[in-house]
Amino acid sequence: MSLTSEIHISTKSPKIKNLWQTALHEGFPIALWRLPKTTEKQLIIDLSGHVSRTKIDLEELPSGFAMSPFEGESLFLKGDLYYRFDAENQEIDQNLSGTNSEKEVFEKQYLTYADNEEQKVSHEETHPNFITEEKHFGLYNEMLFAEMVSNAVTSIEQGDVQKVVLSRTKNVTLSDDFEVIEAFQKLCNTYANAFVSLVYLPEYNCFWLGATPETLVSVDKEGKFRTMSLAGTQSAIDENGNTLCINSIRWSHKEIEEQAFVSRYIIECFKKIRLREYLESGPKTVQAGNLMHLRTDYVVDTKEVNFPQLGTVMLELLHPTSAVCGMPKIPALKIIAEQELHNREFYSGFLGPVNIQEESHLFVNLRTMKVVGNEAVFYAGCGITEDSNPVKEWYETEMKIQTLMKVIV
Numbered sequence: 327m328s329l330t331s332e333i334h335i336s337t338k339s340p341k342i343k344n345l346w347q348t349a350l351h352e353g354f355p356i357a358l359w360r361l362p363k364t365t366e367k368q369l370i371i372d373l374s375g376h377v378s379r380t381k382i383d384l385e386e387l388p389s390g391f392a393m394s395p396f397e398g399e400s401l402f403l404k405g406d407l408y409y410r411f412d413a414e415n416q417e418i419d420q421n422l423s424g425t426n427s428e429k430e431v432f433e434k435q436y437l438t439y440a441d442n443e444e445q446k447v448s449h450e451e452t453h454p455n456f457i458t459e460e461k462h463f464g465l466y467n468e469m470l471f472a473e474m475v476s477n478a479v480t481s482i483e484q485g486d487v488q489k490v491v492l493s494r495t496k497n498v499t500l501s502d503d504f505e506v507i508e509a510f511q512k513l514c515n516t517y518a519n520a521f522v523s524l525v526y527l528p529e530y531n532c533f534w535l536g537a538t539p540e541t542l543v544s545v546d547k548e549g550k551f552r553t554m555s556l557a558g559t560q561s562a563i564d565e566n567g568n569t570l571c572i573n574s575i576r577w578s579h580k581e582i583e584e585q586a587f588v589s590r591y592i593i594e595c596f597k598k599i600r601l602r603e604y605l606e607s608g609p610k611t612v613q614a615g616n617l618m619h620l621r622t623d624y625v626v627d628t629k630e631v632n633f634p635q636l637g638t639v640m641l642e643l644l645h646p647t648s649a650v651c652g653m654p655k656i657p658a659l660k661i662i663a664e665q666e667l668h669n670r671e672f673y674s675g676f677l678g679p680v681n682i683q684e685e686s687h688l689f690v691n692l693r694t695m696k697v698v699g700n701e702a703v704f705y706a707g708c709g710i711t712e713d714s715n716p717v718k719e720w721y722e723t724e725m726k727i728q729t730l731m732k733v734i735v
């Protein structure tokens with residue numbers, strides 16, 4: 327696989343573009359995101375040049391951005407430099423821990439990259455890719471996936487698990503005019519309700535770009551904790567290309583059961599910490615781009631229950647939820663390891679801002695892609711229950727991949 331990243335960046339976001347290019351040239355981790363139902367874009371740069379590996383403790387960590395793989399240690403990008411941009415990509419000045427002089431030095435540096443639209447970024451020599459590819463990518467086909475689903479159904483029938491989420495990848499070679507900031511911008515414009523993010527990890531020599539509909543843990547300024555159970559999928563678009571009306575959506579027993587597993591899992595986590603004071607609303611049908619899902623929302627007032635650490639405690643209990651893993655968790659993890667042909671890496675992990683503007687918002691890393699050089703790897707999974715149909719499950723992963731692909735490729 328080519329390790330050279332050649333990135334053309336849009337003129338429509340000059341400052342974002344220049345910050346991005348500078349971070350890439352200098353080998354600084356950078357995260358750019360837009361929260362659901364907002365128009366502001368936010369960006370942080372970690373000037374240490376590497377991400378730290380740490381537990382995501384919302385009480386202890388400074389301002390920054392968390393990026394956790396499906397399995398293994400979480401990464402944390404420190405918010406040494408912090409920028410906010412309005413809907414038109416105009417800067418709204420703001421700083422966090424980074425000093426103004428750091429910001430000045432960085433911005434001086436970026437002037438050397440500014441107005442150099444044709445410049446291409448290559449970080450091949452400076453940052454070797456150390457992701458070991460024990461498993462191959464992109465070699466899935468419908469038959470192979472159907473076999474994996476059938477094996478999972480057999481495990482369910484034998485009583486090993488009740489539900490397991492299997493995923494696959496799809497490799498696409500990006501065209502020469504693919505622009506990563508432009509792609510981020512398009513996702514923001516298309517998916518107002520999603521958490522849209524773009525993260526560059528120099529040590530891994532790759533970007534992760536996504537538009538996820540699923541909140542894992544969020545704690546706002548008022549101390550409101552939120553999580554959700556999201557599962558069950560069908561197309562939001564009819565055969566004529568029109569968006570279906572939410573009220574016309576009907577769910578099968580299989581999908582209702584699949585989502586109920588996730589809700590039960592969340593309630594089990596609340597029970598483990600003896601927390602009864604949660605508000606539960608749903609399940610209801612929600613639209614996530616080209617798809618409809620079933621969703622139940624959970625809210626806890628951490629001030630009222632006097633539990634300020636609830637976000638951190640629940641994060642540890644929840645991840646990975648049964649929306650991306652299965653029930654019970656341990657045997658589901660075993661089936662995933664046995665059946666899937668790829669390493670999930672950051673897909674179905676979690677990511678998001680920590681302690682920024684006194685809030686933390688962590689999302690499940692779904693509807694996501696990894697970009698290495700001019701190769702994109704798309705990831706998608708689906709919940710397998712005893713009623714799963716292998717052909718339908720393949721089609722579901724294809725629709726999930728299309729959420730990103732149809733917008734940016």
Ligand SMILES: C=C(O[C@H]1C=CC=C(C(=O)O)[C@@H]1O)C(=O)O
Nearest residue numbers: 557558559649692706707708709
């Ligand atoms: C695992 C994914 O979606 C989860 C979230 C919503 C619906 C899901 C489903 O219907 O299977 C999955 O649990 C994915 O998008 O890769």
